[in-house]
Amino acid sequence: MDKTAPTVPEEQRFILTSVSPSWGQKRLALGVVLASLVAFCIMAGPLSTFQLRQIDAFVPAYGTAIFVNDLITAVLLFNQFAILRSRASLAIASGYLFAGLIVIPWLLTFPGVFTPGGLLGAGLQSTAWLSVLRYLGFPAFVIAYALLKDADPPKRLWEGSMGATIFSSVAISAAVVCTVTVLVIASDAYLPPISIDRVRFSSFWLYLASCLILWNAVAITLLWIHQRSVLDLWLMVALCTYAIEIYLSAFVGPARFSAAWIAARIFGFVSSILVLSVLLYEITTLYAQLLRAIMAQRHEREARLMTGDAVAAAIAHEVRQPVSAMITNAETAVRWLDRSMPNLDKARAALKRIAVDGHRAGALIGSIRAMFKTNARHRTSFDINELIKEVIVMVRSDLQRHRISVQTDPNLRVRQVIGDRIQLQQVLLNLIANAIDSMASEDGPRVLSVKSEVVDSDIMIASKDVDRIFNPLFTTKPDGMGMGLSICRSIIEAHEGRLWFVGNTPRGAVFQFVLPIAAA
Amino acid sequence: MSRERLIAVIDDDESFRVALVDSLSSLGYGARGFASAEEFIAGDGTEPYDCVITDIHMPSMGGFDLKRRLLAHGSRLPVIMITAHEEPGLEARAAAIGAVCVLRKPFEADALTHCLERALKA
Numbered sequence: 001m002d003k004t005a006p007t008v009p010e011e012q013r014f015i016l017t018s019v020s021p022s023w024g025q026k027r028l029a030l031g032v033v034l035a036s037l038v039a040f041c042i043m044a045g046p047l048s049t050f051q052l053r054q055i056d057a058f059v060p061a062y063g064t065a066i067f068v069n070d071l072i073t074a075v076l077l078f079n080q081f082a083i084l085r086s087r088a089s090l091a092i093a094s095g096y097l098f099a100g101l102i103v104i105p106w107l108l109t110f111p112g113v114f115t116p117g118g119l120l121g122a123g124l125q126s127t128a129w130l131s132v133l134r135y136l137g138f139p140a141f142v143i144a145y146a147l148l149k150d151a152d153p154p155k156r157l158w159e160g161s162m163g164a165t166i167f168s169s170v171a172i173s174a175a176v177v178c179t180v181t182v183l184v185i186a187s188d189a190y191l192p193p194i195s196i197d198r199v200r201f202s203s204f205w206l207y208l209a210s211c212l213i214l215w216n217a218v219a220i221t222l223l224w225i226h227q228r229s230v231l232d233l234w235l236m237v238a239l240c241t242y243a244i245e246i247y248l249s250a251f252v253g254p255a256r257f258s259a260a261w262i263a264a265r266i267f268g269f270v271s272s273i274l275v276l277s278v279l280l281y282e283i284t285t286l287y288a289q290l291l292r293a294i295m296a297q298r299h300e301r302e303a304r305l306m307t308g309d310a311v312a313a314a315i316a317h318e319v320r321q322p323v324s325a326m327i328t329n330a331e332t333a334v335r336w337l338d339r340s341m342p343n344l345d346k347a348r349a350a351l352k353r354i355a356v357d358g359h360r361a362g363a364l365i366g367s368i369r370a371m372f373k374t375n376a377r378h379r380t381s382f383d384i385n386e387l388i389k390e391v392i393v394m395v396r397s398d399l400q401r402h403r404i405s406v407q408t409d410p411n412l413r414v415r416q417v418i419g420d421r422i423q424l425q426q427v428l429l430n431l432i433a434n435a436i437d438s439m440a441s442e443d444g445p446r447v448l449s450v451k452s453e454v455v456d457s458d459i460m461i462a463s464k465d466v467d468r469i470f471n472p473l474f475t476t477k478p479d480g481m482g483m484g485l486s487i488c489r490s491i492i493e494a495h496e497g498r499l500w501f502v503g504n505t506p507r508g509a510v511f512q513f514v515l516p517i518a519a520a
Numbered sequence: 521m522s523r524e525r526l527i528a529v530i531d532d533d534e535s536f537r538v539a540l541v542d543s544l545s546s547l548g549y550g551a552r553g554f555a556s557a558e559e560f561i562a563g564d565g566t567e568p569y570d571c572v573i574t575d576i577h578m579p580s581m582g583g584f585d586l587k588r589r590l591l592a593h594g595s596r597l598p599v600i601m602i603t604a605h606e607e608p609g610l611e612a613r614a615a616a617i618g619a620v621c622v623l624r625k626p627f628e629a630d631a632l633t634h635c636l637e638r639a640l641k642a
Contacts, residue, residue: 320604321533324625328539331629335546343546350542357535400579401605 019282021233029237032274036267040244043263044252050259056112058257062265063107069272070100076279082162088149090169092235095141097173099134099272105181106130111198120181123188128195128205133180135212135246139219142235146222149232201254209250216243234278241271299490317397318364322357329354381518384417384424385410388450391428398436404446414452416518419495424515427488427499431511438509455514488513525640526550526567530560530574530586531602536625540573547633557581561589569597571639576603576610576622587617598639602627 021029077093107113109122109130118127184191194205220239223232245267253260333350336343392399392406399406417424432448439446492499492513499513527549531537537553544551552567554560557574558581572590576583583601590597601614604625611622620639623631 316606317604320625321536324604324627325533325536325539327626327628328536328543332539332543332546335543335629346542346546350539353535353539353542357539360535397577397605401577401607 019230020228021230025230025233029233032237033240036241036244036270039263040248040267043248043260047259047263052257052259052262054257058262058265059110059113060107062269063103063110065269066272067100067103067107069269069276070096070103073272073276073279074100076276076283078166082166085162086149088145090165091141091148092145092231094169094173095138095145096275097170098141098177099138101173101177102130102134102137102180105177105184106134109181109185120185122185124195124198125188125191125193126185128201129184129191130181132194132208132212133184135242136215138242139215139239142219142239143222145235146219146226146232149228150226199256201250205254206250209246212246213243216246230278230282231275234275238271238274241267241274245271319361322361322364326354326357326361329357379418379420381416381418382421384414384452384515387421387425387428388452391425391432392450394429395432395436398433399448402436402440402446404436404439404448407447407449409449409451411452411454413454414517417515418518419515420491423491424495427491427513430488435509435511442507454517524548524550525570525636526552527636528552528554528560528569528572528574530554530557530572530578530583532556532575532578533604543629543632547629547636549636557583557586557589560586571598571600571620571636573600573602576601576614577605583619584613584617587614587619591618600635600639 074093074096077089077096081089081093105120106127108120109118109126111118111122111127120126192204193202194208196202216239220236220243223236223239227233227236245264248260248264248267252258253264255261329350333347333354336347336350388408388410392408428450432450435448439448489499492515495515497513497515499511502510502512504510527544529537529540529544529551531540531553532555534555537555541551541553552569554563556578560572560574572586574583574586581589583599583603587599587601590599599619601610601619601622602625603610603622606624614622621635623635
């Protein structure tokens with residue numbers, strides 16, 4: 001294969017067939033298996049001889065439930081296949097589809113459900129053999145899944161058309177089920193007898209059941225060897241209950257409608273609903289996680305927009321200066337040339353000034369672009385004093401407008417801190433913008449002081465009632481957004497730092513934050 | 521033309537200050553540039569300015585401060601204010617303390633001469 005193999009996309013980490021199970025899930029799975037074993041022991045022991053009255057509605061209700069469960073599971077798994085494009089998920093999806101579809105002939109041929117002998121011209125053995133084939137088929141698909149999923153994943157990715165693939169595997173499953181049904185019914189007389197009459201099973205069924213349980217064990221072992229994901233874990237649990245179902249219906253109550261047979265059907269139901277519930281649970285959980293991620297992203301963007309507004313105003317002001325000079329110079333040059341005695345020297349000087357201003361504007365735009373180019377979420381070590389200087393330049397016009405003097409006290413001991421430069425720039429911008437806004441309404445001297453210093457990592461922070469200020473909805477500004485400070489705090493905390501606030505004497509406030517420094 | 525009108529241009533942005541001074545001289549006015557209001561005040565007395573064009577936002581003393589200071593000293597020197605900010609309401613504030621007009625950068629020569637004519641007529 002000379003073209004590049006499709007690589008496994010990163011989002012697979014959030015897809016069910018790739019997510020590894022948590023400890024809680026493993027414990028829960030073990031719990032389900034143990035509970036099944038307890039229920040099995042009760043059924044195999046004290047209740048084994050208990051015979052129930054035949055309930056006519058039981059078989060159709062059971063069959064329909066299994067059919068619907070398996071079909072929905074198959075749909076969800078085909079969906080996984082469409083996303084993952086792995087042959088393994090196609091195999092397991094087809095397995096559930098097969099298990100669901102074969103319930104239809106099983107139900108139709110079941111004696112006494114529709115007609116006393118069963119529909120489709122069924123013989124005495126048809127129903128039993130169909131369920132044997134179901135017990136045989138599903139573990140086979142699971143084995144295919146287990147073997148395919150680890151075999152060099154990138155090369156096993158499906159490259160054909162998704163719709164066509166799913167359609168053909170649905171068609172093949174349906175065809176297989178139809179063929180099997182026809183064969184089973186046609187060769188009823190030649191098949192080794194499982195049923196003695198419409199209720200009781202033969203002793204041959206015991207040998208067959210032993211083989212089927214072994215077959216299940218093979219599937220469980222293979223899954224165990226290749227286990228990786230949530231789906232693998234619960235497939236193992238499902239196969240365990242499957243095995244219990246087979247054991248119960250063969251060895252404990254080898255007759256239809258015995259208590260053990262009913263219990264076996266219930267185990268079958270549990271088995272079929274397990275993976276479905278897990279799939280639904282995981283999908284809902286992933287959806288919630290996705291929602292949280294989107295909300296967090298939106299908050300981050302809002303924080304950017306908020307300061308972005310102030311940044312845009314500062315940029316507009318900076319760019320407007322050279323542009324205004326260029327326009328005035330251009331008009332002046334035209335006037336010098338329009339005179340009856342054109343003053344070429346003056347015009348030339350004005351044109352040269354335009355070129356200089358143009359370069360200034362260009363350099364300005366270049367520096368703005370460079371400022372925003374830094375890769376977001378990228379942590380580097382950088383000089384915090386440089387960042388402070390940069391931010392003060394960005395808000396210079398605002399500081400001037402409100403006649404706020406700035407004291408910066410660069411501490412040379414503080415050199416490199418670790419963090420996302422852009423995010424920390426937003427934090428500083430937000431804090432300074434807040435300081436400017438609250439000072440703008442104050443009389444008396446207005447001083448903005450920005451300092452950096454090295455502190456011990458075990459510094460104690462006395463923050464009691466001041467936490468209220470970080471509440472997203474708390475704001476002292478009539479038109480301000482209270483979100484700013486809480487976002488600053490989230491950013492700092494994401495950097496393993498802390499942001500807090502104390503009152504200053506005789507007036508004003510001090511916002512402090514700590515960040516880890518780069519190891520020297 | 522009688523005596524050449526002399527205009528003081530106060531702006532901390534050098535490139536715009538130089539451009540405006542040259543623009544005024546191409547319009548037939550005499551013009552001097554000052555980087556700050558303090559510089560303008562320090563060199564007073566010797567030259568009789570007919571009008572002041574000053575930036576509103578400058579470090580330390582701004583255009584409004586200068587106008588108030590001139591008023592306090594009993595000066596009737598007409599003042600035209602210029603700004604690169606978008607802050608609303610500057611026109612009203614300027615008019616309240618007697619400035620002739622406010623020009624927002626970038627402005628055209630016609631707007632400038634119109635303002636100057638009003639200022640010098642007074």
